[in-house]
Amino acid sequence: MNGKAEDLEPLSGFKLILAGAVLALTNFMVVLDTTIANVSVPHIGGSLGISASQGTWIITSYAVAEAVCVPLTGWLAGRFGTVRTFTYGVIGFGIFSVLCGMSSTLGMLVACRIGQGLCGGPLMPLSQTLLMRIFPPNQRAQAMGIWAMTTVVAPILGPILGGTISDSWSWHWIFFINIPVAALCVFGSIRLVSRAETPTAMLRVDKVGLMLMLLWIGALQVMLDLGREHDWFNDGTIIWLAVIAVVGLLVFLAWELTEDQPIVDLRVFRHRGFTVAVISLSFAFATFFSSAVIIPQWLQTSMGYTATYAGYATAFTGVAAVIMSPIVAKLSTKVDPRALVCFGILWLGMASLLRVGWNSQADFWSLALPQMLQGFGMPFFFIPLTTLALGAVEPHETASAAGLMSFLRTMAGAIGTSISTTMWDNSARVARSEMAARLNEQSATQALTAQGFSIDQIRGVIVNLVEKEAFAVATTHIFMLSAVIFGFSAMIIWLTPRPRRAVGPGAAH
Structure with missing residues (x-):
C-alpha cells in the first residue's frame, strides 16, 4: 500500500x-x-x-x-x-x-x-x-x-x-x-x-485550531441537546456551555484568521458569492434535514404508523430527486444558477406550506405527496448552489471551500435538528395546555359514558386525543416556520454575483 x-x-x-x-x-x-x-x-x-x-x-x-x-x-x-x-x-x-x-x-x-x-x-x-x-x-x-x-x-x-x-x-x-x-x-x-x-x-x-473547534462545537451541541430538559438559561450548566461555545468560537475565529496553515480556511469568506451561498445552504439544509427527522417521529408516535410505513412515506423525497438530478445538471450550464437555486428553495418552501394543511386524520398519500413534490425541488437547490459557491473562489481555494461547505452543511443539519425538535416539543406543550383549558370535559365524559366507557378509560381516551392533536398542531407550526426560512434562503441568493468560472466534476466534495 x-x-x-x-x-x-x-x-x-x-x-x-x-x-x-x-x-x-x-x-x-x-x-x-x-x-x-x-x-x-x-x-x-x-x-x-x-x-x-x-x-x-x-x-x-x-x-x-x-x-x-x-x-x-x-x-x-x-x-x-x-x-x-x-x-x-x-x-x-x-x-x-x-x-x-x-x-x-x-x-x-x-x-x-x-x-x-x-x-x-x-x-x-x-x-x-x-x-x-x-x-x-x-x-x-x-x-x-x-x-x-x-x-x-x-x-x-x-x-x-x-x-x-x-x-x-x-x-x-x-x-x-x-x-x-x-x-x-x-x-x-x-x-x-x-x-x-x-x-x-x-x-x-493546526492542533490549536483543532482543539478550539472541538471545544466550541462540542459545547454548542451539548447545550442544544440538553437545553430543553434543563430549562435552558435557568440552569447554570446550560449558561456555562453557552459561554464556552461563544468564547470558544471567537477565539477559534481569531486563531484561524491569523494561522498560516489553518485547519479551516476562513479566508474564503472574503468572496461574497461564497459567503452568501453558504449562508443560504446552511439555513435551507438545516430546515430540510430537520423535517426529515421530525416527520418520521410524528408519524410513529402520534399517527400510529409503523417504522416501515414511516420510512415509505418519507422516502418519496429521494425518488423525485433522482429523476430530476440529470435534468438540473444540464440546465445548470444554460440557465443562471441563481435563478435555479431560488426556484429550488422556493419549491421546498411550497412543499412546507402543503404540510401546514396536515392534520391527525391525514391519509398516507396526503402525507407522501408533499414529500414527493419536495424531491423535485432538491436538485435545483443542491447542484447550482455548489456552482455558485465554488465558482466564486479562486481555483487554488476550491478544495478548502468545498471542505468548509461540507462542514457547515453537516453542522447546520445537526444544529437545525436540535433546535427544531425542541421547538416542536415546546409547541406541543403549549397546544396541549390550550386544548385542555378549552376542552368541555363534562360533555366528553357524558358522551363516552353513554358508549360504555369506564372513568379510567374515558381519561385515557381524552389524554390520548389531546396528545395526538397537540402534536399535529405543533407539526404544522414547524412547517409554517420552515416555509418562512426557505423563503429567506431563496431571496438572499440574489446577493451573490454570477460565478466567474466553471466548477469541475466532483469539486463539491
Whole structure:
C-alpha cells in the first residue's frame, strides 16, 4: 500500500469495475447511516427508555462528528496516505457499527455514533479522490456519475431499510448490517485499490485550531441537546456551555484568521458569492434535514404508523430527486444558477406550506405527496448552489471551500435538528395546555359514558386525543416556520454575483 499510483499498471476491465464498486459501496454505506436511524428513533427510545428528544442525539451526534472530521481529511491523507486512511476509516466504521448495535444505554450508543462519524467523515471525499485516481480521464465522468447516484439513492433507502429492519427484526440490526459491507470494502480496498496509494509526508496539523473547534462545537451541541430538559438559561450548566461555545468560537475565529496553515480556511469568506451561498445552504439544509427527522417521529408516535410505513412515506423525497438530478445538471450550464437555486428553495418552501394543511386524520398519500413534490425541488437547490459557491473562489481555494461547505452543511443539519425538535416539543406543550383549558370535559365524559366507557378509560381516551392533536398542531407550526426560512434562503441568493468560472466534476466534495 505504499507505492505510487503512477508507478504501477493502471486497473482495467473487470478489476477496475470492482474497484469502482467498492468505493461507491463505501460511500453508500456512510451516507445511508445519516438517515437510517431517523425512523428507528421511537424503537430505540422504547428499548433504552429515553424520550424522543433524547433519541435525536443519536442522529445529531453522528452528524457533528462527521462534520468535525471533514476538515482533517486532507491532512490525514497527506500524512498517512489516501488508501491507508480510507482502509482504516472503513475498519473503524465497521467496529463502531458493531458497538452501536451492542449498545444498552443511550450514553454508549451516542459515544459509538460519534466514533462512527469520526471514521466515516473522511470516507466520502476519499472515495471520490480514489475514484479519480484509478479511472482514466476519459472514464472519470461516468465513474463520478455512479458515485453521485449512491449519494442520492442512499438517503432514499435509509428510512425504508431502517423502518423495515426495526419492525421485522430489531433496531440493533440497522447497525449490524454495516458489518458485511465494511468487511467487503476493506478486502476490496486492500486487494484492488492499494495501487492508488499517495505519497506521505510529515505534515503539520493546526492542533490549536483543532482543539478550539472541538471545544466550541462540542459545547454548542451539548447545550442544544440538553437545553430543553434543563430549562435552558435557568440552569447554570446550560449558561456555562453557552459561554464556552461563544468564547470558544471567537477565539477559534481569531486563531484561524491569523494561522498560516489553518485547519479551516476562513479566508474564503472574503468572496461574497461564497459567503452568501453558504449562508443560504446552511439555513435551507438545516430546515430540510430537520423535517426529515421530525416527520418520521410524528408519524410513529402520534399517527400510529409503523417504522416501515414511516420510512415509505418519507422516502418519496429521494425518488423525485433522482429523476430530476440529470435534468438540473444540464440546465445548470444554460440557465443562471441563481435563478435555479431560488426556484429550488422556493419549491421546498411550497412543499412546507402543503404540510401546514396536515392534520391527525391525514391519509398516507396526503402525507407522501408533499414529500414527493419536495424531491423535485432538491436538485435545483443542491447542484447550482455548489456552482455558485465554488465558482466564486479562486481555483487554488476550491478544495478548502468545498471542505468548509461540507462542514457547515453537516453542522447546520445537526444544529437545525436540535433546535427544531425542541421547538416542536415546546409547541406541543403549549397546544396541549390550550386544548385542555378549552376542552368541555363534562360533555366528553357524558358522551363516552353513554358508549360504555369506564372513568379510567374515558381519561385515557381524552389524554390520548389531546396528545395526538397537540402534536399535529405543533407539526404544522414547524412547517409554517420552515416555509418562512426557505423563503429567506431563496431571496438572499440574489446577493451573490454570477460565478466567474466553471466548477469541475466532483469539486463539491
